[in-house]
Amino acid sequence: MHPSAATGVSEHGLVRLDGLAVTYGAFHALHPLDLTIEHGDFLAILGPSGCGKTSLLRALGGFQRPSSGRIFIDGQDLTAVGPEKRPTNTVFQGYGLFPHLNVRQNIGYGLRIAGRDRADIAQRVEHIAGLVRMQSFLDRPIDKLSGGQRQRVALARALVMRPKVLLLDEPLAALDLKLRQTMQEELRRIHREIGGTFVFVTHDQAEALSLATRIAVMNEGHLVQIGSPEDIYQRPRSRFVATFLGEANVLEAARRSNRVTLDAGGSFESKGQDGDLSIAVRPELIRIAPPAGTADITLQGRLLERIYLGSHLRYALALSDGSQLVVAADAADQRNPHVPGQELTVGWTHDAQVLLDS
Ligand SMILES: Nc1ncnc2c1ncn2[C@@H]1O[C@H](COP(=O)(O)OP(=O)(O)OP(=O)(O)O)[C@@H](O)[C@H]1O
Ligand SMILES: [Mg+2]
Numbered sequence: 001m002h003p004s005a006a007t008g009v010s011e012h013g014l015v016r017l018d019g020l021a022v023t024y025g026a027f028h029a030l031h032p033l034d035l036t037i038e039h040g041d042f043l044a045i046l047g048p049s050g051c052g053k054t055s056l057l058r059a060l061g062g063f064q065r066p067s068s069g070r071i072f073i074d075g076q077d078l079t080a081v082g083p084e085k086r087p088t089n090t091v092f093q094g095y096g097l098f099p100h101l102n103v104r105q106n107i108g109y110g111l112r113i114a115g116r117d118r119a120d121i122a123q124r125v126e127h128i129a130g131l132v133r134m135q136s137f138l139d140r141p142i143d144k145l146s147g148g149q150r151q152r153v154a155l156a157r158a159l160v161m162r163p164k165v166l167l168l169d170e171p172l173a174a175l176d177l178k179l180r181q182t183m184q185e186e187l188r189r190i191h192r193e194i195g196g197t198f199v200f201v202t203h204d205q206a207e208a209l210s211l212a213t214r215i216a217v218m219n220e221g222h223l224v225q226i227g228s229p230e231d232i233y234q235r236p237r238s239r240f241v242a243t244f245l246g247e248a249n250v251l252e253a254a255r256r257s258n259r260v261t262l263d264a265g266g267s268f269e270s271k272g273q274d275g276d277l278s279i280a281v282r283p284e285l286i287r288i289a290p291p292a293g294t295a296d297i298t299l300q301g302r303l304l305e306r307i308y309l310g311s312h313l314r315y316a317l318a319l320s321d322g323s324q325l326v327v328a329a330d331a332a333d334q335r336n337p338h339v340p341g342q343e344l345t346v347g348w349t350h351d352a353q354v355l356l357d358s
Contacts, residue, residue, distance in 0.1 A: 014039045014197055015060070015165060020069035022055040029055040032069055033223040035216065037165070042191050042198045044208035047218030048244070053201040054169055056218070060199065061090040061167050073164060089163035093170045095154035097142045103129070104138040107156045114161075128160040131190055148179045152186070159194070168200035172207065184211055205245045209233065217241050239356055242280040249281045249325050250356070260355075264319035266299035268350065278356045283328040285352035288315065288344055295347025301325055303342045313337065317344065 013036035022030035030052040037043050045053045058064035060071065062083035070079045078086055089110075097106050104125055111121045129135040132152040142150065151171060158166055171187075172180045188211060191198055202208050208215050209229045216226045217240075225232060225241050236242035239250050252263045254276050261267040262279070287295060301317030304324070308331075315327040315338065327346060338344060 013037060014041075014074060015199075016072040017060075018070040018072065020056070020059060020071060021067050022052070022059055022064055023067040028221055030059070031221045035223060035226070037197060037199060039197055040195060040213075042188075042211060042213045043200070044212035044215045045199065045201045045218060046205060046208040046215055046245070047203065049203060051218045052221045053203070053218060057090070057167050057169050057199065057201050060165070061088050062086045063090070087164035088167055089158035089161050089165075090167040090169065091154050091158045091171050093173060095150050097150060097153055097157070099142050102139055102141050103134060103145070103153050106142060106153050107138075107160055109157065110161045124160055125156075128156045131159065131193065132156045132186065147175055148183060151175065151183060155187075155190070159190070159196075164197060166196055166198045168198065170201050170203070173202075173204075180207075187211060209245070215245075217244065219244075235354055236280060237357055239278060239280070242354065242356065247283055247326065247328075249283065249286070251279050251281070251319075251323065251325075252321070253277055253279055262297075262299060263321040264299055264301075264323055264325075265321075266297045268297050270355065280354045280356055281348055281352055283314070283326045284312075286325070286327045286346050286348050288327060288329060288338065288346055290345070290347040294349075296350045297353065298345055298347035301344055301346055303338050303340050303344055305340055306337060317346065 015037035017033060017035040019032040019034060020030065021028070021032040045056060047053055055064060059066050062078070062081060066079065070077055072078065073087055083090070098109065101109070107128060108121045108125045111124060125138070126135065129138055132155055134149065134152050134156060137145065137149060142153070145153065155171070172183050175183060184207060187198075200211070212229055214226060215229055215232050217224050217232060219240050225237050227235075232241065232245055236245065236248070242248040242250060253260050254263075255270060255272055256274050258269060258271050259267055260270045260277065260279075290298065299319065301319045304316045304318050307314040310331070312331050313329045315329060317325045317327065319325055325346065
């Protein structure tokens with residue numbers, strides 16, 4: 001059975017969370033959630049600060065006791081099993097490396113504890129160090145490494161244990177933008193090369209979009225949507241997801257007799273119950289002055305400002321209901337840029353908009 005994009009639940013799957021919840025005293029950090037993680041997934045857990053991402057990851061790794069629910073890995077109920085006995089390894093934010101040990105000793109630590117023989121340890125450490133491109137630093141003390149190098153050692157130390165599931169809590173948050181991009185590429189490559197299952201926590205939506213095979217979006221202790229990056233970006237189900245992942249215009253509207261009319265003007269056919277609703281449209285899918293016949297929904301707006309961003313232009317328009325609309329236009333299409341104060345027609349096609357539940 002294939003996982004359902006709507007719920008993320010399938011019968012099989014490497015990891016299955018069944019009504020998993022975490023409370024701290026009376027506070028519900030994680031409301032009961034169901035989630036299935038498949039073999040080979042690179043799952044991003046994405047959400048704003050305090051939404052419960054770390055709590056979920058800690059419960060998965062065995063560092064946090066769930067207040068209810070069950071955790072299955074490979075069909076085995078591991079809910080009551082401690083972290084060291086789970087087929088998981090966690091890379092914590094801040095890395096948690098042993099400062100008095102060198103790179104080789106840090107990477108080999110878990111294998112030594114597990115009682116592996118020296119030749120085996122040496123060979124596996126060399127192999128993993130190569131994978132994270134740290135083979136020439138094996139004898140360096142930890143305190144003589146850069147942030148990105150420490151990050152690689154932390155990753156290697158977890159990978160060398162060959163966990164069925166690698167758990168990463170904001171692994172790249174402490175790195176500068178350039179290094180973060182490099183490490184994102186490395187993570188993608190390592191995931192591809194070892195074919196493992198990764199779960200990583202981030203609050204960086206661009207990172208989630210570019211790295212993940214699936215994204216689980218969380219808000220206030222709830223899992224609000226799960227799906228492929230394309231799915232989540234193109235078909236957000238709620239205002240929260242539409243605006244958290246990328247930029248979206250959310251427009252208020254009402255449906256009467258199978259016709260939806262936007263408060264700001266413009267209307268389209270849509271079957272369904274009468275009542276208020278919202279629609280989301282991405283800025284890059286809106287055209288200014290669309291040629292006749294190329295837009296299904298059109299409305300008028302007054303140009304407030306135009307911002308030049310190099311690769312594209314950003315327009316902010318005031319709509320008749322007092323709301324604002326943001327349009328991202330390709331710089332190449334804009335040799336005659338519009339000027340503030342101008343009245344403009346904007347439009348988009350049916351498939352560019354999403355009707356939101358909430
Ligand atoms: N040990 C604890 N005791 C009490 N409350 C806690 C504890 N750990 C976390 N919380 C609370 O639970 C909620 C979720 O915390 P969690 O660390 O899971 O969030 P997060 O999504 O990882 O946030 P961030 O992006 O800031 O790391 C927060 O409101 C936090 O204050
Ligand atoms: Mg956290």
